[in-house]
Amino acid sequence: MAAALLLVRDGYEATSMSKLAQHAGVAPNTLYWYFQDKDDLLVAVADRYLHTLLAELGTVTAEPLAEQFHWLVDRLRPVKHLVATVHNRLAVSPVIDEWHTGFHRTLEQVFAANLPHPIPADRRVAEVAAATFTLEGAITHAVDADTTRGLCAIAADRLMTAATAHG
Amino acid sequence: MAAALLLVRDGYEATSMSKLAQHAGVAPNTLYWYFQDKDDLLVAVADRYLHTLLAELGTVTAEPLAEQFHWLVDRLRPVKHLVATVHNRLAVSPVIDEWHTGFHRTLEQVFAANLPHPIPADRRVAEVAAATFTLEGAITHAVDADTTRGLCAIAADRLMTAATAHG
DNA sequence: CCTCCTCTTGAACAGCAATCAAGAAGGGTC
DNA sequence: GACCCTTCTTGATTGCTGTTCAAGAGGAGG
Incomplete structure (x- = not known):
């Protein structure tokens, strides 16, 4: 389903099931055979993106932490709509809530490994x-390039000092 | 309009204009005389909350920064629905976008003053x-009390060392 | 030929935000 | 009292939304 582009580009609410179906060349009904819900569809899209992200992540694990963070932010900023929607709907959709906690768990492990x-x-x-x-x-706020670099540096710095200061 | 309780409690999408109007004892139409939009109504609610927050903030400015942060988080967590909705809709609603940037500007000034x-x-x-x-x-994520305290301490610590390390 | 399973669809549903024309309530002026 | 103007409220309507349901097409296996 390459029609995930719509959800990423226009956002969750601006993308109706009809538009999605039209883009896929099927009737709106048909989507409900593959996905239980609109939220379920969103999770599928987000999950697919997460997996390609994790696959690509292996190419930058050698670089310093701040660079890795910057790479991550650059990758996730194009899908800021998805990020915002996930945060907005996790209170209302159990499927999204579950995926969201899983996402954070995955991030924790990635951080710890580096x-x-x-x-x-x-x-x-x-x-x-x-x-x-x-x-x-x-990712979700409109900040310029310098601030983005600064934020990545802050996050990495803080994490590194926390990892070296024992006791 | 004390019916703002609905928006805070149930969230933006689960609260229809009809319910809002019913709670206020008027026809759904009437709301559109006072507010241009549903987003406009949301901004009014958020703005009212922000002002009461700023008014109460004067009572804790004497305490250490981490305590002020914790106080702030405790005040904003009940309205996490609003926070998430603002972030979700600022890409789609100019009114909300404008209010959101104003909110961050206000926060910046408060931080700088302390x-x-x-x-x-x-x-x-x-x-x-x-x-x-x-x-x-x-505010927006489900974290336990200890982690909340830790996050406030981290934010305050980082900010204080940045403010003392000159040059 | 019959049956089962996978997949697709047209029609319909209740609910949504928003619009429009119509009108009620009240005050100010002659 | 009769007129007008402004402020506020409303019933009716519109086009859209996510979702459901019963019906049917297509192919595979016996």
């Missing part, structure tokens, strides 16, 4: 969350 | 944005 030392257990969750939220803000 | 020293100009925007996004994440 740190030289593990973060002390009592600080780990908050530190990782702070970095994640900083990057999420950089 | 720092002992000004942050160097080349870092200020990114540092303030990082703190803001960290707190926004704490």
Whole structure:
């Protein structure tokens, strides 16, 4: 279903099931045979994007953390509509909520795998969350290139010092 | 219009203009005399909440920054639906977009006013944005009490060291 | 030929945000 | 009292939305 382009480009609410079906060359009904819901369809699109992202991520794991973050932000900014919609609908759609927590869990593991030392257990969750939220803000808000670089640097710096300052 | 409770409690999409009107004891039409749009109505509700928040904020400015942040998060978490909706609709509604940028400008000024020293100009925007996004994440995501405290501490700590490390 | 399963569809449903023309309520002026 | 103007409210309507349902097409296996 390459018609996911519509959801990414125009957003969730501006993309009706009719338009989606028209773009796919089928009747609006047909979509409900493949997806239970419009939210279910959104999850499928987001999940597909996440998997291609994780596959590409292997190409930058050698670079410093700040660069990796910048790469991640650049990849996710084109789908900021999806990011915003997921956050908006997770309170209303269990499917999206579940996918969202899974997404954050995945991010946590990726972060942990790229740190030289593990973060002390009592600080780990908050530190990782702070970095994640900083990057999420950089994706969803309209910030210029310099600020984006600054945000990635801040998130990486904070995470690195948390990973080296033991005890 | 105390019927703003519906928007806060049930969210934007689950709250139809009909329900809103019914709660206010008028016909759905009548709302369109006072507000141009449903988005316009949302902005009015959000703006009213923002003003009461700013008025109450004076009572905690004496406390340390981390405590102020925690207070802010506690105040905004009940209206997380509004926060998520604003972020979701600013791409589609100019009124909401404008209000959103104004909100962030206001936050920036509040942050700046509560720092002992000004942050160097080349870092200020990114540092303030990082703190803001960290707190926004704490509001909109389901994190436990300990993590919330940790996030507020991280945001405050980062901001304070940025404000003291000159040159 | 019959049956089962996969897939697609036209028609219909209730609900939505928004519009429009019509009118009620009230005050100011002659 | 009769006129007008402004402020506010409403019933009726419009085009769209996500979703459901019963009906049927197409092919595979026995």
